[in-house]
Amino acid sequence: DQQVKQNSPSLSVQEGRISILNCDYTNSMFDYFLWYKKYPAEGPTFLISISSIKDKNEDGRFTVFLNKSAKHLSLHIVPSQPGDSAVYFCAASVNDYKLSFGAGTTVTVRA
Amino acid sequence: NAGVTQTPKFQVLKTGQSMTLQCAQDMNHEYMSWYRQDPGMGLRLIHYSVGAGITDQGEVPNGYNVSRSTTEDFPLRLLSAAPSQTSVYFCASSDGQGVTNYGYTFGSGTRLTVV
Numbered sequence: 634d635q636q637v638k639q640n641s642p643s644l645s646v647q648e649g650r651i652s653i654l655n656c657d658y659t660n661s662m663f664d665y666f667l668w669y670k671k672y673p674a675e676g677p678t679f680l681i682s683i684s685s686i687k688d689k690n691e692d693g694r695f696t697v698f699l700n701k702s703a704k705h706l707s708l709h710i711v712p713s714q715p716g717d718s719a720v721y722f723c724a725a726s727v728n729d730y731k732l733s734f735g736a737g738t739t740v741t742v743r744a
Numbered sequence: 745n746a747g748v749t750q751t752p753k754f755q756v757l758k759t760g761q762s763m764t765l766q767c768a769q770d771m772n773h774e775y776m777s778w779y780r781q782d783p784g785m786g787l788r789l790i791h792y793s794v795g796a797g798i799t800d801q802g803e804v805p806n807g808y809n810v811s812r813s814t815t816e817d818f819p820l821r822l823l824s825a826a827p828s829q830t831s832v833y834f835c836a837s838s839d840g841q842g843v844t845n846y847g848y849t850f851g852s853g854t855r856l857t858v859v
Contacts, residue, residue, distance in 0.1 A: 724847075736785055737786055
């Protein structure tokens with residue numbers, strides 16, 4: 634039973650516009666959340682994270698929002714660039730090193 | 745600094761064969777893990793290790809063995825390959841502090857096909 638769910642398998646966005654990726658989780662014990670980005674034939678690379686004691690974390694063009702009451706987090710990419718075209722994975726952890734991943738969302742940025 | 749190195753990158757096995765997927769890291773990381781990626785399922789944890797000599801099972805350990813004799817190496821052994829083990833396998837490492845700040849460092853993956 635997947636504890637982390639990304640219900641949108643794909644997202645297409647125009648260059649310069651905002652990309653919003655969503656993630657839902659079921660385990661209320663998760664206390665750390667991460668986003669990974671993956672290009673074809675490469676391993677996932679860490680993008681941004683957020684602790685459960687926060688509701689927002691920002692790093693350049695990337696912002697992650699956490700709504701604990703709704704068990705929902707989202708990743709905003711502003712502005713979207715062609716190099717952002719990749720698969721994005723949401724992941725969660727219960728205060729340790731084991732991560733539970735969502736199925737991923739493929740983002741395509743159109744010129 | 746090579747990071748996490750996985751070999752081979754591609755492998756085709758016949759059902760029933762055994763093989764070892766190699767993983768090495770040069771960052772002196774304590775924590776290492778093996779994940780498999782399947783379409784529509786994300787990455788699932790197979791086995792993990794918190795240091796040399798210590799390993800434990802993850803979410804989908806059946807059919808796989810691991811050992812951790814050194815800090816650097818964490819090989820994954822398929823005992824008797826089955827078509828259900830066709831997947832992309834990723835090895836990852838973390839210094840233990842980094843998993844909550846910088847996440848895991850992943851290798852580039854091994855694409856395994858069992859026929």
